[in-house]
Amino acid sequence: MNLLVAFNALMNERNVTRAATQVGVSQPAMSAALSRLRNLLGDPLFQRSSVGLIPTPRARDLASPVAAALRQIELAMVSQPVFQPETASVTFKLGLQDYPTVVLLPALLEALEQTMPGVSLNVLAFNDRDAAVDLLDAGVIDAAIGVSPTNTDARILTRPLLRDEFVTIVSSDNLAARSPMNLNTYLDLQHVLVSPEGQLHGLVDQTLAQQGKKRKLALTLPQIFAVPAVVARTNMAATILKRVALHSQASHRLILFPPPLALPEIVFHLIWHRRSDNHPAQLWFREFIAKHSAAL
Known part of the structure; x- marks a missing residue:
């Protein structure tokens, strides 16, 4: 049982020292438990890497049933305290x-x-x-x-x-707002791309590329909630999540269209x-x- 508890802690933490702390034993004791597990199961179970312990396929197979068994034992033996949010601090x-x-x-x-x-x-x-x-x-x-x-x-x-679903937004002053948004009109516009990672292409660009098409990017931003205000004051367009447009103080200056290409929900x-x-x-x-x- 102690070895299974040690194994579960190692799967959770992927670090011998943190696993030892979780279980309440010393780091050498946790290392010894891992050694015994390896001998018992005939598998290394975890490989060391720069990002911590990486479980082997055998360890991954064991993870869920061992965790479930330990939870059942815990529920059978330990009365869980009741959390009362109204009086909690x-x-x-x-x-x-x-x-x-x-x-x-x-x-x-x-x-x-x-x-x-x-x-x-x-x-x-x-x-x-x-x-x-x-x-x-x-x-x-x-x-x-x-x-x-x-x-x-x-x-x-x-x-x-x-x-949430995607919408394409343009300023109400933009000429493109006066007619339905089709793909040709969409591709004629200058676009804003939202990329928290600073990339120069996104889901829209990938979808267009599958059709052999490409949009014109005028601006790349990491902050999605800055986009509606930018679009409201320019002739740019953006394809963003619908609630982002509706939550903006500039929403009354925007026209929302269904994007002229198939995009998944986020x-x-x-x-x-x-x-x-x-x-x-x-x-x-x-x-x-x-x-x-x-x-x-």
Whole structure:
């Protein structure tokens, strides 16, 4: 049983020292447990790398059943404390991309202020979708809301929260606003590209390239919520998420069109680490976020 607990901690933390801390043993004791596991299972289980311990295929196969078994044992033997948010005094650490910061955060704070005055938030911003995993691994945040990471593993859990569709926006003074937006008109316009990573192409450009077409880029920005104000005062166009346009103070100066090309919905996820999956306060916090996301 102790070896299975050690294995689960190593899968969660991908670091011998942090795994030892999680279990409450010394680093040499955790290293010895890993050695015994390797001998017992006839597999190295983890390989060292510059980013931490990388599990072998055998370790990945074992991760879910071992974690599930340990959770069942814990539930059978330990009475979980009840989290009471109305009387609690706690600060949750939440990582947010720009979109949920503007679209969702005000609703969360309004609900907390009205009924749970002892619950506060410490918000950290991130742009790169994979940065959430690093923050969760390091224990810097309790949860994150953003586009799902590109490389998720058994230790990182996700749940879809918010969906949004793309719209193409132009200024109401733009001549293109006077007729339906077709592909030819779209390609004649100068465009704004949103790229938090500073790239010079995005989803729209990839979709156009599949048709052998290319749009004219006049501006690349890392901040999506700056785009509506730029478009409202220029003859540029932009293809952005609908709520971004509607939340802008410049929305009354914009015309919104369905994009003249097929683009998928964008889904923003709630993201958390498996080590906090069953913690009563963390469970409440995630359900609280999900409830207010569903109301949008």
